[in-house]
Amino acid sequence: MKRKSTELDVDFIGGQDPMTKEEEKAISEFIKAHKLLNIKNQIRSTGAIQQRAVEDSEYSPRVKSLLGSISFPKDFDYKKELAESLAKKYLQDDESFH
Amino acid sequence: MRKHEQIGLDFEVDNLTNSIENVVSGDSFATDITIISISDLKTVTKKNGWQFDWKLELKQPEKDVYKLTIVNNQSVIQGLISLEIKSDHVYMHLVENAPFNKGKSKVYAGVPGNLVAFACKLAFQRGHEGNVSFFSKTQLVQHYIDTLGAIHFGGRVMIIDTNAALKLINKYFPK
Numbered sequence: 001m002k003r004k005s006t007e008l009d010v011d012f013i014g015g016q017d018p019m020t021k022e023e024e025k026a027i028s029e030f031i032k033a034h035k036l037l038n039i040k041n042q043i044r045s046t047g048a049i050q051q052r053a054v055e056d057s058e059y060s061p062r063v064k065s066l067l068g069s070i071s072f073p074k075d076f077d078y079k080k081e082l083a084e085s086l087a088k089k090y091l092q093d094d095e096s097f098h
Numbered sequence: 099m100r101k102h103e104q105i106g107l108d109f110e111v112d113n114l115t116n117s118i119e120n121v122v123s124g125d126s127f128a129t130d131i132t133i134i135s136i137s138d139l140k141t142v143t144k145k146n147g148w149q150f151d152w153k154l155e156l157k158q159p160e161k162d163v164y165k166l167t168i169v170n171n172q173s174v175i176q177g178l179i180s181l182e183i184k185s186d187h188v189y190m191h192l193v194e195n196a197p198f199n200k201g202k203s204k205v206y207a208g209v210p211g212n213l214v215a216f217a218c219k220l221a222f223q224r225g226h227e228g229n230v231s232f233f234s235k236t237q238l239v240q241h242y243i244d245t246l247g248a249i250h251f252g253g254r255v256m257i258i259d260t261n262a263a264l265k266l267i268n269k270y271f272p273k
Contacts, residue, residue, distance in 0.1 A: 019231075
């Protein structure tokens with residue numbers, strides 16, 4: 001197959017017109033927007049990977065449906081909460097039993 | 099009022115090679131890119147076939163001028179590039195091939211591509227994620243899109259973004 005030629009008749013002539021302030025501003029805005037777009041795409045792909053991990057996991061369909069539906073504070077101690085909940089449920093019953 | 103003529107960069111991007119290539123023999127030569135000094139520019143004159151006033155480029159403090167030479171042959175300049183570090187990218191003011199590398203009778207191919215890849219590398223080193231801008235003539239826009247992966251921003255402005263810069267760097271500066 002014949003390769004597409006990149007040769008041009010005119011070789012290397014440079015331009016020396018300075019960049020205008022408008023052009024500089026527009027380039028900066030473009031770079032900024034481009035960066036944001038890349039970040040968004042990265043977040044989207046990370047989210048998709050997490051979603052796939054959940055889908056591939058061994059959780060039951062019922063648990064899967066609950067994943068992500070509740071949000072807790074950062075300092076939430078589930079062990080403490082669980083202990084308190086169990087104590088409340090069973091210890092009160094035990095006291096009434098004795 | 100005097101009307102300013104807009105002259106975009108008009109350098110020709112040769113085959114993407116890891117080094118520069120002798121057009122006749124096909125031999126490849128490893129290259130160096132180093133910052134230029136005034137003594138290097140003794141032979142870089144319009145009389146000797148150079149198109150631009152590189153001494154003037156060197157005099158401007160905001161610009162850095164680099165020369166491309168073959169390893170162990172630093173005295174023969176194969177091409178020059180003038181760059182300016184902007185706040186968020188590198189702006190390529192000027193690229194010029196040595197007179198003996200111009201036209202159909204050129205000695206070495208690959209000089210401008212090497213220099214552009216160097217600009218991209220510098221853009222990474224300066225924390226600008228490889229972003230490089232330059233001006234192009236209308237008729238060369240597609241050529242830069244095809245050969246450099248540049249984005250036509252509009253008007254005369256072209257941008258080499260991070261992805262395109264990485265491709266060029268991997269091509270010209272393989273580890």
